[in-house]
Amino acid sequence: MLTFQEMISASPFHHAEIIGGWEGNVRQFTSMQHNSIRLEEPSLVLLPKSASTVIQLHEYLSVSYVQGILIYGNDDLFIPPAASDAADSYKKPVLLIKDTNPDSIIQKFADLKQLKTSGLFHYVWERSTSFWLQLINDSGLAGVLRRLRLILGQEILLVNEELQIFSLDEGAWTSVHEPFLKSIANQHGPNNQETFSLLKSGADDYLLFQLHSGEKHFGYLLFQEQPGMMIDICIEQITHALPAIVTYLMKEEAVLEAHRSYKQHFLYNLLYNNLESEQGLISQGKQWGWDFTIPTQLMVMRLNAKSDIAKFTIDIEAIIRKIRSLVSSAFLQAITFPIQGNIVIIVFDDRDNTPKKRKEFMISLANKIQKEIEFSQPNMECHIGLGRHYPSNMELFRSFYEAKVALELGKYETKKSSVRHFEDIGIARLLSNIHNDLLHEYYEETLGELILIDEANDDFYLETLEVFYYNNGDINQTAEHLYIHPNTLRKRLKKLESILNIDFNQLDDMLKIFVAIKIMKMLK
Amino acid sequence: MKQLGFLVHTEKCLGCRSCEFSCKNEHGLEGSFRRKIHSFEDEENKKGHSFHHFSMACNHCENPACMAACPEGAIKKKPNGVVIIDKVKCSGCGKCETTCPFDAIKMNPLTAKADKCDMCYERQLQGKPTICVSACPVKALEIIDINDPQSSHYDKAIYGFEMKKMTNPSIRFHKKKEDIQQFWCR
Missing domain, CATH: 3.30.450.40 (GAF domain)
Known part of the structure; x- marks a missing residue:
């Protein structure tokens, strides 16, 4: 005895199209009869694919020993929905198979029956795997x-x-x-x-x-x-x-991994000047849905764990999703991806803005991102560096370098800010390109004597100088900061002038010391 | 992504300048060197070594200042991290030479174009090691992948040499710590 559910798992029946009546898939049958209505046992009737079969289908289904019908043939024949309805109403499966030779179908059925009787039906199941692979x-x-x-x-x-x-x-x-x-x-x-x-x-x-x-x-x-x-x-x-x-x-x-790797490769090439032409950039960008005909702005984000926090893991993907949603809330498209421990955000800004407005907008967007990320990741410090805007997207590598420089040199700024634009980092930009030997020499020459006096006498002239500059040369604020009287500070500044051989009323001298302090911070 | 860089075994380096000259010969340079040997006083010169030496060329920085400074966009960083100069695009303006914090770029007097170590790009394409690595008689130079976690224990700086960290140079130093040898005699 075979059921329809079993039969359909075996070749060539697994390709059979189910026309209707599949609710009766548990029906059992012992034989397969070709084109016959006179049955003596529960059987599956084999009928050729023809117009007369379609007409007689109802009649066949009404016979009690008919458990289901298998139509065979490769002719182009329309089977009306009424045939499917009839099969459903009798709950007798009607299947359609493209095989044209009824004898081979009957032989296959006999083989299946034999396998089932001998307890070897598992071979049928094993062979069905190749059908699924093909499908x-x-x-x-x-x-x-x-x-x-x-x-x-x-x-x-x-x-x-x-x-x-x-x-x-x-x-x-x-x-x-x-x-x-x-x-x-x-x-x-x-x-x-x-x-x-x-x-x-x-x-x-x-x-x-x-x-x-x-x-x-x-x-x-x-x-x-x-x-x-x-x-x-x-x-x-x-x-x-x-x-x-x-x-x-x-x-x-x-495939997804390969796609991801190509994408990463493309973005690396974009940030390290490895693309040959703007046309190549535009056509490659299109593959991922990025329109590089639109001007872009680049920012680099760095996340640092707060010092008092023990080791914990960061969900970079969640942070990237957050950034994407923030950028899209400003009705902009962006490419956000991690590289070398930082997160790079390339924002497509198609608005016709003046350079000044574009910069202001990007800083405000960066501030928004920075605040939201710090809010959602309370254990993290978030810093963002912005590069300058360039008319051609081929020059994004410059913007990338600038953003990283802004991020790095932002640390030495007097007034701490988590978002820094390359244009705003001032003199540190120039210092970043000078050899450390020269910088060292300069700051040793300028502040060396002061440091020696501090060390020898356990004094704090250098600290006084730093606080004085931090407070933009304001005597009262500096004195308050150092918890001393303004007159004490004035006296100390006079002493500083004599040690350093400068005059705090001269801009040149002020600048000389300012640069030396900045170099000292950078080198430390 | 890979980031190839030089690993210098400072205890092994003799300062023999084989790397300098082999590089000069390989690349047909006249009067200028891409690689230079630096010598410094040892940190603990009580042990008998009063000097240590190390060889340095272009450090193929992670954040190359020269690349951003080049007005022609002639400097690029390959996916393996090697920074190379496109000689066709280079106009010889010399901006990269002044920007490099390691003095690794020199103007070639013959071609009037910028020249620097390209980590023997052509040789590497043929599967050969760089000429400086193969010429070192004491195997004091090696090429490593800086991003490989196995390379993370090497030092980023060396005593006595002011290293500019802004550009994140891809050079590492290995100072072998000598174990104390003990002998027992009967």
Whole structure:
């Protein structure tokens, strides 16, 4: 005795199109009769694909020994919906197969029956894997899921590791907020290496198949157990379709990885001047949906853990998602990606702005990003450096360098700010390109004597000088800062003037000391 | 991404200048060197070594100042981290020479164009080691991937040499710590 559910798993029947009546897939039959209505036992009737078959279909289905009908042939014939309705009403499956030789079909059926009687039906299941592999190659993941849904006669869910469901309509993964999926994934447990498990959710029973290859886990295949279902056959069918699905997911992941690597490569080339022409930049950018004909602005973000925090992990992906949403809330598109421990944000700014307005806008956007990131990551300090805007996107590498310089030199600014534009870092910009030997020499010559006096007498002239400059030369503020009387400070400044051989009323002298202090901070 | 850089074993370097001359011969330079040996007094000169030497050329910085300074966009950084000068695009303005904090770029008097170590790019394409590495008689020079976690224990700076950190130079130093040798005699 064979059932339709079993038969459809074997070659050549697994290619059969189900016209209707699949609700009766549990019907059993012992023989296959060709073009005959006089039956002595439950049988499957084999009919040629012709107009007369379509007309007689109702009559055949009404015979009690007829368990179902298999139409064969490759003719181009329209089968009306009435035929499907008739099959559904009798709950007798009507299948269509493209094979044209009835004798070979009967022989195949006899072989199947023999295998079933001898207890060797597992060979049929094993061979069905190659069918699923072929189907996934021809019609993709959606094709396999549709076929599985059809032969199981119910909805089947494919869920990936991120608990996104594969949508058959869209042919893509979609995120759904389904607590049920989470509870099912938790019940199953990530270390469970069983092929499938039976799970309960309320009064319903579910079968959960794990998609994995070795240690790599891809997700789950899930369906609900229905009353009257031939659960053993369903399990066999799904188990043998799993390798095809896993192979497909592995292939898809490899493609995604290659795509990611090309993208990373392209962005590296963009930031390190490795692209040959603007045309090449525009055409390559188009592959990822970036329009490099639009002017861009670049910023570099650095995240530092606050000193009092012990080791913890940062979710870079979550931070990048946050930045993207902040940029898109300003109605702008951006490329955000991590590189060399920093996060680079390339913002496409198509508005016709003057350079000054563009700079102001970018600083305000950077400030917004910086505040939001620090708010969402209270353990982190966020610093952003901005490069200058260049008319050609081919020069983004300059902007990248400038943004990093702004980020680095921002540390030595008197007034601390978490967002720094390259144009605003002042004299430190020039100092960054001078050899350390020369810088060292300069600051030793200017402040060396003062440092020696401080060390010898345990004094704090250097600190006084730094605070004096920090307060923009304001006597009262500096005195307040140092907790001394203004007159004491005046006296100390006079002493400083004599040691350094300068006059604080001369701008040249003021600048000389200012630069020396800045160099000292940079070198330290 | 890779970042190739030079690893200098300072305890091994003899200061023999083999690297300097092999580089000069390989690249057909006249009167100028791409690589230079630096000699400094040792940090603990009680051990008998009063000097240490190390060889330095272009450091193929992670953040190359020369690249941003070049008005022609002739300097690029390859995906393996090597910084090279496109001789066709170079106009010989010399801005890169003044910007480099390591004095690694020199104007070639013959071509009037900027010249610097390209980590023997052509040789590397043929699968050969750089000429300086193969010429060193004591194997004091090596090429490593700076981003490889196995390279993280090497020193970024060396005593006695002011290293500009702004550009994040891809050079590492390895000073072998000698174990104390003990002998027991009967």
